Amino acid sequence: MTENSKVLERVALITGGNSGVGLSIASHLLSRTNSQQIFTIILACRNQKKGEQARLQLLSKYPNSDIRILEMDTSSVKSVLQAVETLDSIDRLDLLFCNAGAMPIGSLCISGIIRGIFTHPVEFFESSEALYQKRGLLSNDGLGLTFQTNVFGHYLLIHKLIPLLTRTILSDSSVNNPRVIWTGSSASQLDFSRADYQHIHGIKPYESSKYIIDQIAVPLDRKLSHYNIRCYITEPGNVCTGFLSGLEIPLFQYLVVVVFYFFRIIAGISRFTITSDCAAEASSFVAFAKEDELDPRFKYYSNVTRFGSPYVSCSPLITSVDTGAFLSSKLDALVEKFDC
Ligand SMILES: NC(=O)c1ccc[n+]([C@@H]2O[C@H](COP(=O)([O-])OP(=O)(O)OC[C@H]3O[C@@H](n4cnc5c(N)ncnc54)[C@H](OP(=O)(O)O)[C@@H]3O)[C@@H](O)[C@H]2O)c1
Numbered sequence: 001m002t003e004n005s006k007v008l009e010r011v012a013l014i015t016g017g018n019s020g021v022g023l024s025i026a027s028h029l030l031s032r033t034n035s036q037q038i039f040t041i042i043l044a045c046r047n048q049k050k051g052e053q054a055r056l057q058l059l060s061k062y063p064n065s066d067i068r069i070l071e072m073d074t075s076s077v078k079s080v081l082q083a084v085e086t087l088d089s090i091d092r093l094d095l096l097f098c099n100a101g102a103m104p105i106g107s108l109c110i111s112g113i114i115r116g117i118f119t120h121p122v123e124f125f126e127s128s129e130a131l132y133q134k135r136g137l138l139s140n141d142g143l144g145l146t147f148q149t150n151v152f153g154h155y156l157l158i159h160k161l162i163p164l165l166t167r168t169i170l171s172d173s174s175v176n177n178p179r180v181i182w183t184g185s186s187a188s189q190l191d192f193s194r195a196d197y198q199h200i201h202g203i204k205p206y207e208s209s210k211y212i213i214d215q216i217a218v219p220l221d222r223k224l225s226h227y228n229i230r231c232y233i234t235e236p237g238n239v240c241t242g243f244l245s246g247l248e249i250p251l252f253q254y255l256v257v258v259v260f261y262f263f264r265i266i267a268g269i270s271r272f273t274i275t276s277d278c279a280a281e282a283s284s285f286v287a288f289a290k291e292d293e294l295d296p297r298f299k300y301y302s303n304v305t306r307f308g309s310p311y312v313s314c315s316p317l318i319t320s321v322d323t324g325a326f327l328s329s330k331l332d333a334l335v336e337k338f339d340c
Contacts, residue, residue, distance in 0.1 A: 008037040008175055011093050011168075012287070015074060015154065016100030017043030018054040020241030021183060024280035025097055026054075029287065030062040040066040042090075044083060044100070046073040074100050074153025075139045077338045084160040092168040094175065095287050096161060098154035099183040103206035104134040104146055105246035122269060125259055126186070126238055131247070133205055141338065144198030146205035151212050154182070155331045156338065158220070158231075166227045177228045180220075181286050184233040184299060187211035194323070197330060212327055214299070214317050219328045221296035230291065233317065234282035234300045237273035270303035273310070278302060281310040 012029055016022040022043070029039045041058070045051035051069035058067050072083035087093070109132045116124030124130070137145035143152060158180055165178040191207035193199070199208035213233060221231035240257045257274060264272040273279040282302040286294060294300075298314040305311065 007035065008172070009040065009092075010037055010095070010175065011040045011042065011090060012095035012097065013042040013044055013070070013087075013093060014097040014099055015044045015072065015157070017041070017097075018045040018047065018050040020243065020276045021236045021239060021279050021283070022097065022099040023054050023057070024276040025099065025283045025287075026058055026067070027061065027277070028280050028284035029095075030058060030065050030067075032288065033062070033065070038066075040068065040090075042068045042070050042087075044070045044072040046071070046079070046100075072157075074157070075141075075145055075149040076153070077141050077156065080153050080157050081160065081339070084157065087161070087164060090164070092171055093161060093164045094168055094178050096158065096165065096178070096180045097183070097283060098158070098180060099283070100154070101150045101183060101185075101206075101209075102146065103128065103131070103243065103246070104137050105244065106132040106134045108132070108247065108249070122263060122267060125263060126269075126271060128204075128206065133203060135203060135205070136200060137205070138200065143334070144200040144205060146209050147198040147200075147212070150206070150209035151216075152331060152334055155216070155220075156335055158224075159335050160339070162224070162227055162229070165229045169228045176291060177230060179287065180224065180229065180231040181283055182213050182217065182231070182233045183283065184213050184217075184235050185210040186235065187214065188318075189320075189323075192323075194326060197327065215319055215324045216327050216331065217317060218297055218319060219324045223328075230294070230296060232286045232294060232296055232300065234286055235271075235302065236276075236279035236282065237271040237302045237304070239273050239276055239279035241276050241279075264304065265306055268306045270305065270313075271301065273302050273304050278304050278308070278310040282312045285312040 014022045026041045055067045073079040112129045116129045139145045139148045168178045187207040187210040191204045192211045199205040217233045260272040263269045282300040300314045
């Protein structure tokens with residue numbers, strides 16, 4: 001085999017890789033295995049059993065693939081640090097998907113549903129207005145639970161993995177530089193408060209956590225680019241995954257699917273991606289695009305045409321330099337506090 005035809009052996013780690021968007025990202029990567037590149041997939045999951053089921057599901061479609069399970073709960077510093085130690089045995093990491101995420105769903109908000117459906121139906125179905133989120137939840141580390149699950153656990157992971165990501169660059173110059181790819185979501189400044197940046201007391205901990213990801217992405221990219229690592233954000237659209245499973249209302253998820261299809265076909269709402277396969281399109285695009293086709297100051301969206309063909313669009317991230325600096329310093333201080 002000549003040097004030019006050498007098979008690239010790339011490694012991708014996906015948090016929350018056992019279901020929904022994360023599992024579909026794994027599937028997209030494995031579908032790109034060919035005579036030039038093969039992937040080792042590491043599914044980072046908090047539940048080993050679910051991880052093993054996901055591994056078997058992927059193997060049934062892509063037999064002979066190298067798929068590994070890494071136990072990791074992003075809401076626990078100890079678990080993240082233990083997972084990083086386990087990763088000592090691998091020699092490269094090309095793609096780190098910070099995808100795990102949770103919304104602390106409490107119950108349905110009936111007044112919000114009635115108001116939303118009659119006054120702004122499309123925006124309503126794009127949002128979480130129909131749901132009350134639990135307030136005051138803390139992790140075992142004493143941090144806002146949703147903040148730690150969705151943001152800080154990943155921020156710590158990224159920082160601990162810089163040496164491994166850097167090693168990847170040194171070992172192979174023929175591939176794209178390593179990338180960190182966050183799964184974001186829509187959120188506005190209204191969902192965030194500096195005084196309670198972990199959103200422990202607020203009513204929208206999920207949106208607040210996703211707003212933080214938007215705000216820290218550019219400063220984080222700037223920091224990581226010193227190591228030739230790049231950082232991007234994608235958004236999967238509205239997708240019917242296990243995300244609403246906390247709401248134990250029979251048939252609710254099916255109703256949501258029907259409503260999404262209705263709006264997509266009738267009104268052409270392209271962000272109603274509905275299936276996790278379509279929702280993973282933007283992350284897959286960012287994983288494979290050449291560096292000069294991407295811009296870390298943009299967000300990459302999974303979209304779908306009225307009749308189900310996926311495509312990717314992008315638009316500039318709406319950020320505040322000041323808020324980004326504030327949050328980065330808070331997160332850096334937490335890394336320093338917990339990384340001992
Ligand atoms: N669904 C949507 O419409 C939508 C829209 C915008 C953005 N997103 C984002 O897409 C990402 C994936 O969500 P999804 O829609 O695919 O939902 P999902 O099927 O519920 O997947 C979420 C994944 O995150 C994992 N996870 C949750 N908390 C965790 C923790 N503490 N430690 C480790 N893993 C944890 C879950 O593990 P378990 O299986 O063990 O719970 C699961 O694998 C999330 O970041 C979400 O915010 C989703």
